[in-house]
Amino acid sequence: GDSVTQMEGPVTLSEEAFLTINCTYTATGYPSLFWYVQYPGEGLQLLLKATKADDKGSNKGFEATYRKETTSFHLEKGSVQVSDSAVYFCALRASFGNEKLTFGTGTRLTIIP
Amino acid sequence: DSGVTQTPKHLITATGQRVTLRCSPRSGDLSVYWYQQSLDQGLQFLIQYYNGEERAKGNILERFSAQQFPDLHSELNLSSLELGDSALYFCASSAGLARETQYFGPGTRLLVL
Numbered sequence: 249g250d251s252v253t254q255m256e257g258p259v260t261l262s263e264e265a266f267l268t269i270n271c272t273y274t275a276t277g278y279p280s281l282f283w284y285v286q287y288p289g290e291g292l293q294l295l296l297k298a299t300k301a302d303d304k305g306s307n308k309g310f311e312a313t314y315r316k317e318t319t320s321f322h323l324e325k326g327s328v329q330v331s332d333s334a335v336y337f338c339a340l341r342a343s344f345g346n347e348k349l350t351f352g353t354g355t356r357l358t359i360i361p
Numbered sequence: 362d363s364g365v366t367q368t369p370k371h372l373i374t375a376t377g378q379r380v381t382l383r384c385s386p387r388s389g390d391l392s393v394y395w396y397q398q399s400l401d402q403g404l405q406f407l408i409q410y411y412n413g414e415e416r417a418k419g420n421i422l423e424r425f426s427a428q429q430f431p432d433l434h435s436e437l438n439l440s441s442l443e444l445g446d447s448a449l450y451f452c453a454s455s456a457g458l459a460r461e462t463q464y465f466g467p468g469t470r471l472l473v474l
Contacts, residue, residue, distance in 0.1 A: 346417035
């Protein structure tokens with residue numbers, strides 16, 4: 249079945265550091281890929297998405313590129329801020345069948361001033 | 362604010378009891394999804410309703426049931442509760458079945474003692 253593998257956390261970085269959170273997936277066809285973020289005590293918010301190969305999703309300085317050849321959707325940000333501290337979830341939605349999201353385990357990111 | 366509302370925010374109950382979680386989707390959204398977030402299982406899809414009809418089932422226990430009402434709000438019923446049912450339950454909604462983005466509510470945190 250479909251699955252998402254995320255970089256193990258937790259990740260701790262200093263403010264203004266470069267961030268990469270790795271995400272790879274297993275799915276047939278061409279799934280849609282998502283990054284959701286969960287701030288402390290809150291629900292999930294869509295951060296960015298990509299629906300076809302080579303698409304780049306971007307939002308709030310975060311970027312991720314849908315790489316079909318490596319089945320990856322790594323999340324990057326050039327300069328992180330304390331306010332980026334949260335849990336980040338990579339997810340996929342299959343290109344056929346039901347519309348459910350399949351999530352990775354989440355990566356907890358802490359940014360130190 | 363995603364526009365998806367969930368009540369209650371917190372729920373504490375005892376083993377063997379039954380609870381009902383409520384979700385109101387974004388205005389105009391016809392699809393409602395329920396997900397469970399637990400420490401050991403991560404984020405898992407439970408069930409989806411579309412315009413009042415069950416659309417897809419995931420890892421939902423037989424003790425759990427859901428429904429979507431004519432006004433499109435949805436309820437998740439959890440019965441014969443066990444300690445392991447303690448989790449954060451999210452509702453999400455999307456416009457329809459064309460694989461639109463799912464928007465998540467703030468969640469209901471259930472604690473079974």
